[in-house]
Amino acid sequence: MKTRRADRLVDMTHYLLEHPRVLVSLNFFAERYETAKSSISEDLAIVRRVFKSRGTGDLKTYPGAAGGVYYTPMMGQVEAADFVNSVCEAVSDESRVLPGGYVYLSDLLGDPAVLRQTGRLLTTEYVGQEIDAVMTAATKGIPLAQAVASELNVPFVIVRDDAKVTEGSMISVNYLTGSSKRVEKMALSKRSLRSGAKVLIVDDFMKAGGTIQGMQTLVREFGGTVVGTAVFAEGRSNVRLIEDFTSLLHVETSPETKTQIKVTPGNFDTRIYQEKA
Amino acid sequence: MKTRRADRLVDMTHYLLEHPRVLVSLNFFAERYETAKSSISEDLAIVRRVFKSRGTGDLKTYPGAAGGVYYTPMMGQVEAADFVNSVCEAVSDESRVLPGGYVYLSDLLGDPAVLRQTGRLLTTEYVGQEIDAVMTAATKGIPLAQAVASELNVPFVIVRDDAKVTEGSMISVNYLTGSSKRVEKMALSKRSLRSGAKVLIVDDFMKAGGTIQGMQTLVREFGGTVVGTAVFAEGRSNVRLIEDFTSLLHVETSPETKTQIKVTPGNFDTRIYQEKA
Numbered sequence: 001m002k003t004r005r006a007d008r009l010v011d012m013t014h015y016l017l018e019h020p021r022v023l024v025s026l027n028f029f030a031e032r033y034e035t036a037k038s039s040i041s042e043d044l045a046i047v048r049r050v051f052k053s054r055g056t057g058d059l060k061t062y063p064g065a066a067g068g069v070y071y072t073p074m075m076g077q078v079e080a081a082d083f084v085n086s087v088c089e090a091v092s093d094e095s096r097v098l099p100g101g102y103v104y105l106s107d108l109l110g111d112p113a114v115l116r117q118t119g120r121l122l123t124t125e126y127v128g129q130e131i132d133a134v135m136t137a138a139t140k141g142i143p144l145a146q147a148v149a150s151e152l153n154v155p156f157v158i159v160r161d162d163a164k165v166t167e168g169s170m171i172s173v174n175y176l177t178g179s180s181k182r183v184e185k186m187a188l189s190k191r192s193l194r195s196g197a198k199v200l201i202v203d204d205f206m207k208a209g210g211t212i213q214g215m216q217t218l219v220r221e222f223g224g225t226v227v228g229t230a231v232f233a234e235g236r237s238n239v240r241l242i243e244d245f246t247s248l249l250h251v252e253t254s255p256e257t258k259t260q261i262k263v264t265p266g267n268f269d270t271r272i273y274q275e276k277a
Numbered sequence: 278m279k280t281r282r283a284d285r286l287v288d289m290t291h292y293l294l295e296h297p298r299v300l301v302s303l304n305f306f307a308e309r310y311e312t313a314k315s316s317i318s319e320d321l322a323i324v325r326r327v328f329k330s331r332g333t334g335d336l337k338t339y340p341g342a343a344g345g346v347y348y349t350p351m352m353g354q355v356e357a358a359d360f361v362n363s364v365c366e367a368v369s370d371e372s373r374v375l376p377g378g379y380v381y382l383s384d385l386l387g388d389p390a391v392l393r394q395t396g397r398l399l400t401t402e403y404v405g406q407e408i409d410a411v412m413t414a415a416t417k418g419i420p421l422a423q424a425v426a427s428e429l430n431v432p433f434v435i436v437r438d439d440a441k442v443t444e445g446s447m448i449s450v451n452y453l454t455g456s457s458k459r460v461e462k463m464a465l466s467k468r469s470l471r472s473g474a475k476v477l478i479v480d481d482f483m484k485a486g487g488t489i490q491g492m493q494t495l496v497r498e499f500g501g502t503v504v505g506t507a508v509f510a511e512g513r514s515n516v517r518l519i520e521d522f523t524s525l526l527h528v529e530t531s532p533e534t535k536t537q538i539k540v541t542p543g544n545f546d547t548r549i550y551q552e553k554a
Contacts, residue, residue: 005283006282006283006286006323007323007326007327009283009286009287009290010286010287010290010323010324010327010328011327011331011333013286013287013290013291014290014294014331014333017291017294018390018393046283046284046287047287049284050284050287050288051287054288054291056288056291098442098443098444098445099442100442102442102443103443104443104444104445104466104468105443106434106435106443106444106466106469107432107468107469110426110432110433110434110435110469111432112423112426112427112430112431112432112433113295113430115423115427116295116427138415138416139415139416139419139435139437140443142416142419142420142423143419143423143433146389146392146419146420146423146424147423149387149389150389150392150393153389153390154389155384155387155388155389156387156389156420157383157387158383158387158416160416165375165376165377165379166375166379166380166381166382166383166417166482167375167381167383168375168381189381189383191381191384192383192384192387205443
């Protein structure tokens with residue numbers, strides 16, 4: 001029987017990691033492994049303890065006929081601090097500063113490991129909130145939105161600046177860019193978001209927040225609600241249109257030389273989840 | 278000791294799933310768990326057996342001082358057939374056909390579970406090949422490229438049709454679209470791909486293959502090699518510029534009515550990996 005438990009633990013861990021934020025019934029595992037529910041409960045207690053001690057996330061068991069087990073990926077304070085410090089260090093590199101004070105981040109936003117960890121960190125802040133979909137604006141927000149949506153186990157939708165022939169009917173809104181005060185347009189396929197959806201907005205970089213404000217307008221046009229806003233990096237801005245957001249990094253490029261860069265951790269808060277407690 | 282093994286199996290499974298296609302030394306695990314290497318070897322034999330029987334992937338152990346364990350995510354024939362059939366069914370819906378014979382796929386390409394499985398299936402074909410990076414063209418190929426790159430554990434790069442201020446110096450090429458024979462331009466940030474890189478090209482939809490041919494040119498401009506091409510769906514085309522590719526789906530919309538759609542499995546081949554063998 002020892003071997004059987006070992007086998008179940010390996011497969012159960014894999015299954016739970018691939019099905020976050022969904023209630024899996026004990027019956028499902030009992031049938032999958034042809035094993036009594038009492039043994040499954042003992043297995044899950046082991047998985048819970050290891051996930052807790054390694055900071056993988058939280059595993060909750062709900063008793064009763066309608067009960068089951070619910071896995072929430074989370075990042076603890078220590079791991080979050082280590083990860084963000086390593087990203088700060090990677091971004092603190094003057095060769096990343098481009099003309100206009102922009103910062104090159106495409107390598108990090110194209111690194112699966114960085115994306116996976118960023119997704120886990122940014123979703124930790126929204127634990128316990130109901131979220132139906134993640135929204136982002138093309139192009140550079142997409143990998144982040146996917147990383148966050150994957151941890152939340154919900155679909156993500158991509159807002160575009162043009163109506164594409166492959167998207168069908170679209171709803172578009174105008175918005176004012178925060179810094180240059182230009183009027184721009186953004187559009188989302190009509191069938192991609194249902195009315196009443198609770199939406200988490202995700203983007204790579206926020207300065208004044210004009211693009212994010214545009215997405216907020218778009219969510220309302222679809223009859224939905226904005227649950228929150230999460231960004232990889234916030235930049236310096238004289239105007240700030242968005243007050244309530246979560247950021248991984250705070251990035252400042254010097255307005256004088258344009259080649260200096262100062263990177264500090266953003267305003268994320270993982271205090272709600274402490275590993276090794 | 279029974280409990281300790283159980284704990285190790287849970288954490289080891291999680292660790293290996295997050296670090297595919299990289300050699301992890303037995304010493305690493307021995308130190309992580311303060312356990313003799315002989316016990317670690319036994320643990321890994323259990324993980325290997327379960328991964329094999331559940332079709333999670335392949336776990337190889339290399340003996341010796343420089344040895345270790347190497348996990349390759351793979352999808353077996355049965356799971357691949359089931360998955361592709363379910364996707365075929367989802368796409369075989371006349372309401373997806375848009376004016377011009379285009380097909381709406383954004384819901385599937387924004388579904389984390391579909392992306393994860395597609396990534397695993399498309400990479401199975403390239404098992405054993407050296408791949409340094411995944412390349413795609415903005416916008417709709419991005420989620421797929423990320424899903425494939427995540428399974429391969431390599432970075433992905435995004436080719437754009439315009440030079441953005443956030444990308445720094447770019448290399449651009451002209452290419453001929455396959456169907457309409459227009460000359461277009463695509464560009465990639467100079468610092469995103471190193472010379473000599475072995476590249477897997479990934480895109481959402483291929484008709485004649487003009488965009489993919491453009492990306493092949495771009496890879497050569499960077500001094501790299503194209504290892505292969507993988508697409509979510511191939512459409513019908515009178516011209517085909519790309520012969521060697523892997524597709525998940527074959528999609529045909531009727532040239533007469535433009536509201537009929539016929540979806541069949543693509544040319545993928547998972548015979549190399551058989552689960553439950």
